[in-house]
Amino acid sequence: MAKKEVAILGVGLHKFGRQLGKSCEHMGREAGLMALKDNRVDFKDIQIGFCGHCNQPLGTGLHTFSELGMTGIPITNVEVACASSSRSVILGADLIAGGVYDMCMVIGVEKMPRGMVPGLVGDISDASYEHLLGLIVMPGTYSMMANRHSYLYGTKHEHFAQAAVKAHRNGSLNPLATYQEVYTLEEVMNARMIADPITVYMCSANCDGASAVILCSKEKAKQYTAKPVLLVGWAQGTPIYHQGDPALSEGPTELLAQKAYEMAGVGPEDIDVAQIHDAFSPGEIFSAEKLGFCPEGEGGPFIWEGNTEINGKIPINTDGGLVSCGHPIGATGGRMIAELTWQLRGQAGPRQVGNPKVALLQNAGLGGMNVMIFKI
Amino acid sequence: MAKKEVAILGVGLHKFGRQLGKSCEHMGREAGLMALKDNRVDFKDIQIGFCGHCNQPLGTGLHTFSELGMTGIPITNVEVACASSSRSVILGADLIAGGVYDMCMVIGVEKMPRGMVPGLVGDISDASYEHLLGLIVMPGTYSMMANRHSYLYGTKHEHFAQAAVKAHRNGSLNPLATYQEVYTLEEVMNARMIADPITVYMCSANCDGASAVILCSKEKAKQYTAKPVLLVGWAQGTPIYHQGDPALSEGPTELLAQKAYEMAGVGPEDIDVAQIHDAFSPGEIFSAEKLGFCPEGEGGPFIWEGNTEINGKIPINTDGGLVSCGHPIGATGGRMIAELTWQLRGQAGPRQVGNPKVALLQNAGLGGMNVMIFKI
Numbered sequence: 001m002a003k004k005e006v007a008i009l010g011v012g013l014h015k016f017g018r019q020l021g022k023s024c025e026h027m028g029r030e031a032g033l034m035a036l037k038d039n040r041v042d043f044k045d046i047q048i049g050f051c052g053h054c055n056q057p058l059g060t061g062l063h064t065f066s067e068l069g070m071t072g073i074p075i076t077n078v079e080v081a082c083a084s085s086s087r088s089v090i091l092g093a094d095l096i097a098g099g100v101y102d103m104c105m106v107i108g109v110e111k112m113p114r115g116m117v118p119g120l121v122g123d124i125s126d127a128s129y130e131h132l133l134g135l136i137v138m139p140g141t142y143s144m145m146a147n148r149h150s151y152l153y154g155t156k157h158e159h160f161a162q163a164a165v166k167a168h169r170n171g172s173l174n175p176l177a178t179y180q181e182v183y184t185l186e187e188v189m190n191a192r193m194i195a196d197p198i199t200v201y202m203c204s205a206n207c208d209g210a211s212a213v214i215l216c217s218k219e220k221a222k223q224y225t226a227k228p229v230l231l232v233g234w235a236q237g238t239p240i241y242h243q244g245d246p247a248l249s250e251g252p253t254e255l256l257a258q259k260a261y262e263m264a265g266v267g268p269e270d271i272d273v274a275q276i277h278d279a280f281s282p283g284e285i286f287s288a289e290k291l292g293f294c295p296e297g298e299g300g301p302f303i304w305e306g307n308t309e310i311n312g313k314i315p316i317n318t319d320g321g322l323v324s325c326g327h328p329i330g331a332t333g334g335r336m337i338a339e340l341t342w343q344l345r346g347q348a349g350p351r352q353v354g355n356p357k358v359a360l361l362q363n364a365g366l367g368g369m370n371v372m373i374f375k376i
Numbered sequence: 377m378a379k380k381e382v383a384i385l386g387v388g389l390h391k392f393g394r395q396l397g398k399s400c401e402h403m404g405r406e407a408g409l410m411a412l413k414d415n416r417v418d419f420k421d422i423q424i425g426f427c428g429h430c431n432q433p434l435g436t437g438l439h440t441f442s443e444l445g446m447t448g449i450p451i452t453n454v455e456v457a458c459a460s461s462s463r464s465v466i467l468g469a470d471l472i473a474g475g476v477y478d479m480c481m482v483i484g485v486e487k488m489p490r491g492m493v494p495g496l497v498g499d500i501s502d503a504s505y506e507h508l509l510g511l512i513v514m515p516g517t518y519s520m521m522a523n524r525h526s527y528l529y530g531t532k533h534e535h536f537a538q539a540a541v542k543a544h545r546n547g548s549l550n551p552l553a554t555y556q557e558v559y560t561l562e563e564v565m566n567a568r569m570i571a572d573p574i575t576v577y578m579c580s581a582n583c584d585g586a587s588a589v590i591l592c593s594k595e596k597a598k599q600y601t602a603k604p605v606l607l608v609g610w611a612q613g614t615p616i617y618h619q620g621d622p623a624l625s626e627g628p629t630e631l632l633a634q635k636a637y638e639m640a641g642v643g644p645e646d647i648d649v650a651q652i653h654d655a656f657s658p659g660e661i662f663s664a665e666k667l668g669f670c671p672e673g674e675g676g677p678f679i680w681e682g683n684t685e686i687n688g689k690i691p692i693n694t695d696g697g698l699v700s701c702g703h704p705i706g707a708t709g710g711r712m713i714a715e716l717t718w719q720l721r722g723q724a725g726p727r728q729v730g731n732p733k734v735a736l737l738q739n740a741g742l743g744g745m746n747v748m749i750f751k752i
Contacts (some may be wrong), residue, residue, distance in 0.1 A: 058455065072613050367438045
């Protein structure tokens with residue numbers, strides 16, 4: 001069956017950070033209104049809504065969308081851990097491609113519990129395998145992956161830290177990020193150690209936030225804008241335990257990237273700007289390799305040499321990524337899509353990459369992973 | 377775009393009730409294995425999975441499906457309160473109809489908190505409207521709806537109670553129901569009062585359970601069975617507050633039924649067997665009217681006269697419904713689909729309706745509602 005082409009018609013973002021006086025509904029409303037305003041979409045024209053969140057009460061999607069209007073459209077809450085809102089966008093994209101709906105809105109929201117969240121991660125990690133290894137807090141997991149990478153490939157602590165230096169420098173150009181502080185390599189490496197080699201400045205912040213994305217067919221998008229951003233490739237999957245080298249696998253990144261590249265008809269060499277799930281800075285190195293941006297094992301030097309800077313060969317996490325923006329779980333995927341949309345439209349202000357035409361997103365959750373490719 | 381026809385290829389159900397020694401994952405596994413065995417589907421052929429639940433930790437879907445195999449397919453958790461697993465089936469049906477996937481599995485699971493669940497309902501009900509009226513516990517809400525129905529149409533307490541008498545009698549024929557006790561009208565009416573006119577035997581039990589549904593295209597189903605059950609109409613929506621007569625609206629039942637009837641090319645007069653969301657017995661009366669089984673206001677006498685009995689004009693809740701089966705929230709929609717599938721196949725044993733050809737499901741949640749029509 002012929003599939004329809006899918007467009008990203010609007011994006012919106014509520015500032016990430018501690019939002020003590022605001023509920024998920026209020027943050028989601030602001031992000032939603034921004035996405036509607038983006039290309040002057042009337043909420044009455046939205047046909048189906050998804051709400052990505054992980055740790056909110058029943059009814060969060062219903063109440064968040066009700067803030068924008070009560071039109072009776074189906075609202076479904078979607079949870080795939082850190083990949084919840086990008087998974088929602090993939091569901092919408094599949095429904096649009098299949099010709100079932102033609103105007104979908106995704107709102108991702110989260111108010112995170114304060115302090116450490118081992119309970120949250122302990123729930124989702126695998127009891128028969130990961131729990132036995134003590135892998136119930138994420139910095140520990142990334143620490144083991146980083147040490148394995150160093151053992152196999154000689155990756156240095158400086159390489160991992162440099163990813164954080166770059167992330168914070170990019171974040172300093174992003175008023176919607178939780179942090180806008182620039183740090184030197186020494187400051188990152190000498191900061192409080194969380195799980196060797198990961199210091200506190202290499203961790204995504206626990207924060208609140210919201211994002212919104214409006215999708216429709218390319219055909220429909222043409223009624224709103226002459227040059228819509230298109231979603232041209234996507235793939236979704238789930239980690240497979242007990243297979244391959246889990247310490248380096250970053251889940252099914254490689255497999256899903258292959259699928260998305262194939263669907264989009266492009267390769268890693270065509271990507272002009274990317275968003276990678278850097279819940280902890282070493283993640284950027286592992287995934288840059290798996291996505292094909294550099295050869296296996298060379299991610300450390302690749303980042304060290306500046307290839308992923310805003311003016312580098314393949315700019316990664318131009319908005320500061322999870323490390324500087326923070327990680328309100330259900331909102332993160334939508335935040336990544338918003339940044340890539342702004343980059344492709346040339347609307348990213350002081351952090352704008354030259355003239356990007358093709359963009360890639362990798363959003364990883366312990367419950368699943370999504371890879372998407374966008375074009376303008 | 378031409379849509380593919382959708383078939384229900386397999387259904388499975390874990391006994392509802394207190395399951396103290398079993399996790400969601402274990403119950404979901406049993407329901408899932410039963411659904412796979414139904415038409416000898418290999419789990420390796422499942423392309424996408426959804427897990428409907430409301431009150432379980434992160435990772436429930438991932439871990440439940442992992443019990444059946446780790447094939448890397450996308451697993452997405454879906455929450456729409458009481459309508460979570462039927463909403464998951466609608467998502468699957470839309471993806472199959474659109475030609476995006478061709479073998480989807482839905483598992484609905486829930487272990488309910490013990491005792492009353494006002495916190496759960498308080499979360500999802502509308503703060504600016506329902507909370508002010510004290511509508512944060514469901515029996516109170518149904519009580520007000522029942523009293524309004526009596527005021528407008530003269531519906532008697534006996535009518536509401538008779539729906540429970542019938543539900544328990546049907547449930548006594550269903551070994552997978554929480555309760556298998558038969559009660560007289562007097563016993564139901566004289567039981568402990570919960571919220572006038574609703575006594576304890578007119579309430580769905582708080583219990584644990586799991587259900588599973590496998591969907592694919594009609595074309596594909598023919599490879600497994602000569603006569604598959606088809607899903608020929610479906611509609612999904614969300615309650616609209618501040619509109620119409622909410623005390624009698626049962627959400628958007630009427631509107632969604634119209635859409636589903638139109639899609640299926642049938643009317644209420646064609647329905648041979650139905651599942652209605654009787655979280656409390658009066659619900660069966662309200663919804664029988666809204667679905668067009670009897671005229672507005674005549675639901676009480678309609679049920680009193682035996683029209684919804686197994687041997688009546690339009691048998692409703694042949695398996696005992698929520699009142700006798702119990703209501704493990706995320707599993708309920710799948711339970712309803714399982715019963716209708718067995719009825720259409722003639723596999724419902726002592727509770728089998730004559731020779732049904734067309735079946736209807738209405739699964740209502742505070743977060744949304746689904747109506748589906750099946751044919752064989």
